[in-house]
Amino acid sequence: MRFSRVLRAGAVAVAAGLALAACGSGNSGSGGGGGGGGGSNPSLTIGIKFDQPGLGQKTPSGYEGFDVDVATYIAKELGVDASNIDWVEAKSADRETLIKNGDVDFIVATYSITDKRKAEIDFAGPYFVAHQDLLVRKDETSITGPDSLNGKKLCSVTGSTSAQRVKDEFAGKVDLQQYGGYSECLTGLESGAVDALTTDDTILAGLAAANEGKFKLVGKGFSDENYGVGLKKGDTAQRDKINAAIQKMEESGAWAAAVEKHLGPAGYPTPKPPAITEK
Numbered sequence: 001m002r003f004s005r006v007l008r009a010g011a012v013a014v015a016a017g018l019a020l021a022a023c024g025s026g027n028s029g030s031g032g033g034g035g036g037g038g039g040s041n042p043s044l045t046i047g048i049k050f051d052q053p054g055l056g057q058k059t060p061s062g063y064e065g066f067d068v069d070v071a072t073y074i075a076k077e078l079g080v081d082a083s084n085i086d087w088v089e090a091k092s093a094d095r096e097t098l099i100k101n102g103d104v105d106f107i108v109a110t111y112s113i114t115d116k117r118k119a120e121i122d123f124a125g126p127y128f129v130a131h132q133d134l135l136v137r138k139d140e141t142s143i144t145g146p147d148s149l150n151g152k153k154l155c156s157v158t159g160s161t162s163a164q165r166v167k168d169e170f171a172g173k174v175d176l177q178q179y180g181g182y183s184e185c186l187t188g189l190e191s192g193a194v195d196a197l198t199t200d201d202t203i204l205a206g207l208a209a210a211n212e213g214k215f216k217l218v219g220k221g222f223s224d225e226n227y228g229v230g231l232k233k234g235d236t237a238q239r240d241k242i243n244a245a246i247q248k249m250e251e252s253g254a255w256a257a258a259v260e261k262h263l264g265p266a267g268y269p270t271p272k273p274p275a276i277t278e279k
């Protein structure tokens with residue numbers, strides 16, 4: 001209906017439509033996945049976490065963390081100014097859907113590269129390797145690592161590799177509670193509703209540092225979590241550009257500076273960046 005009216009409307013309307021499309025600084029409207037496109041003021045919509053101090057956190061003054069810095073660096077390399085980034089919350093369970101629906105151009109949100117996820121989306125990277133670990137209350141003495149979890153109540157987040165690993169490797173031994181975000185798990189840990197929170201050591205270190213004196217990181221990592229930038233399946237041109245941006249960030253020293261700035265205060269040592277495998 002709308003389409004046929006446009007067809008009948010003649011050359012003037014068509015020209016007007018083209019002009020509109022050309023100057024739209026629209027987010028994901030351009031075929032190239034935003035950014036870099038022809039517009040004079042290109043923008044990007046990027047998914048991050050909102051509740052992970054040191055990684056992706058929404059604060060009264062803006063968005064902060066290592067993932068935010070990585071995303072901002074990539075955007076700059078794609079020709080997009082930081083002020084033209086629209087930040088969208090990408091909770092663990094929502095990430096593939098956000099990408100597939102085109103709600104975001106890409107996601108930088110402690111997003112582990114896995115074969116299961118790669119069936120639905122593509123990754124660039126990895127740009128960091130974290131390790132699944134345990135966070136407990138400061139006075140906890142009975143949980144000392146992954147082999148001391150029998151009969152314990154563990155919290156993790158729906159749709160995360162952390163929750164999946166508990167289901168795969170600790171089935172029948174632990175009581176897994178799945179919440180929607182890590183901040184909810186932390187509330188449960190503080191109140192005593194759960195005995196430990198399990199996910200990447202980066203996230204746990206950030207949460208511990210932001211809540212000084214309340215929690216401690218067990219520090220016995222039991223997985224490798226290769227963080228990738230999630231993007232639409234088949235968009236190899238965009239993936240190549242993102243990989244080049246990651247490489248440049250690492251070689252320029254900006255990567256190490258961002259790790260030190262955001263994870264250093266939580267006591268997280270700066271590792272070596274991993275080799276890029278998603279090509």
Ligand code: GLU
Pocket residue numbers: 092109110111112157159160161162199200225
């Ligand atoms: N890196 C893990 C994952 O991608 C856990 C952290 C998270 O939920 O973002 O599932």
